[in-house]
Amino acid sequence: MSGRLAPLRVAIVGYGVVGPLHALAYEMLARTLPGASRTPEVVLVIDPEPASRARASREWTVPAHPPGKVRWDQFAIDIVDCCAPTEKHAAVCGEALTAGRSVLCEKPLTGSGDESSALVALSESGRGVLGMNFNFRHVPALQQARRLVRSGTLGEVRSLRVEYHRSSNLARHQAGEPPNGVTRGALLDLGPHAVDLVHFLFGPITAVSARSHHHGPATSSDDVSKFECSLDGGALGSVEVSKMTSGAANDLRVFAYGTEGAIRFTATEPDALDVFHGTAYRTAHQRLLFGVGDLSEETAVVPAETGSSVLAWHAASLAAFARRTAGEDVLVASAQDGLHVDRVLDAARESAARSAVWTPVVGSVTSP
Missing domain, CATH: 3.30.360.10 (Dihydrodipicolinate Reductase; domain 2)
Structure with a gap:
């Protein structure tokens, strides 16, 4: 046995444009990320659109639900990956942080300094890690x-x-x-x-x-x-x-x-x-x-x-956040x-x- 710990369970919120790219990156990481004690694994998709939920279930064979129909502890979620439209970021991130989950948010955080400041304060209360997917850094x-x-x-x-x-x-x-x-x-x-x-x-x-x-x-x-x-x-x-x-x-x-x-x-x-x-x-x-x-x-x-690619940059960003959530000292x-x-x-x-x-x-x- 390798002794590797259980995967980090990820919920993707928003399966429109960016969500499928993140799902693909997580699938790649689950198979190839070297040295990580806990690899991320998508176990849930949340989206208000029936067509998007059907696509997610078809492509990844994971449960897909509309917002408000599940609690994070039902699926033992470790990371909430917010790929929802920008105007939904404050609500999605705030709810997940309040529930003690770590959150990776697509850009921008909220688009408003005052709303983002409230989320930063919530994350600094120790409820969960809040990070950004600025993939060009990778x-x-x-x-x-x-x-x-x-x-x-x-x-x-x-x-x-x-x-x-x-x-x-x-x-x-x-x-x-x-x-x-x-x-x-x-x-x-x-x-x-x-x-x-x-x-x-x-x-x-x-x-x-x-x-x-x-x-x-x-x-x-x-x-x-x-x-x-x-x-x-x-x-x-x-x-x-x-x-x-x-x-x-x-x-x-x-x-x-x-x-x-x-x-x-x-x-x-x-x-x-x-x-x-x-x-x-x-x-x-x-x-x-x-x-x-x-x-x-x-x-x-x-x-x-x-050569590297958009998928590789996203995967590297998601991998770094997963390691940070698992307690590793990763920037x-x-x-x-x-x-x-x-x-x-x-x-x-x-x-x-x-x-x-x-x-x-x-x-x-x-x-x-």
Whole structure:
């Protein structure tokens, strides 16, 4: 016998777009996660839609119920994985934490600094671990970028730029269906990943000057948002998110410029990091290449030289949270990280409403 403890029992709440991806990642982890004392295993799906519940039961042979029909202790749930729409996050996470369960929440935490602050306080009462699935933190090339920044290899980072583009709102507008849903705006949908990467790689944002564009009626969600920002360490940056970029599927880009070097990353080439370094760094270009074997956790039975993927990044994020829940000392994206992102989103919305006036980010936070 291996002596491995019983699996961590996971309930996925929300089986729309992200839920099935998480289920697939958990299935992969149950078979391949090395060294973990307790691997995660999906035992329950919660979703209000009958079609989504039928799909979950068909694909994974697990019970699927509507909200409010089960208690977590009925299925001995250890982790509640919140993949529900953003407007449901506060209720789902609050209920699970109150019941003493650990919660992994999809971005954003709630989209509101005040609501997220209440969840952070609840999690800090010791009822359960609350973490965020900022999966881009687990891209091997971006993990190396963080190491280069933190080691001082780039010198003092003076300026940076993070862009995240998709085309998803184009089709809706062309069909005459402007995206009025609260989860379809670019700032709330794409902004959390972009803001968290600024925090993860370079440090906290302290103030922003933002503008948003609505392709349709002013009451619709923003299609494009952009803000200049100042960071705790003095660097100046910009964040741009758009769901109106023709040809963009999942186009994330990161650029940073320091006194001794620079880095460049694009998700269209996710296993490459361009590094410019040294006294003549403007021409001293080195391209670093990465693969699945460079992830902090091996999460797939594939050769180490195989390129990584969205599934691998999610799996690594879920694996880290499972280990943290099991009591291991593993760095995860925390509730405080989620709160900082929401405070930045609050400031960006306020700034945009006031014609890009510089707006401070409420609260203080340290670098992860």
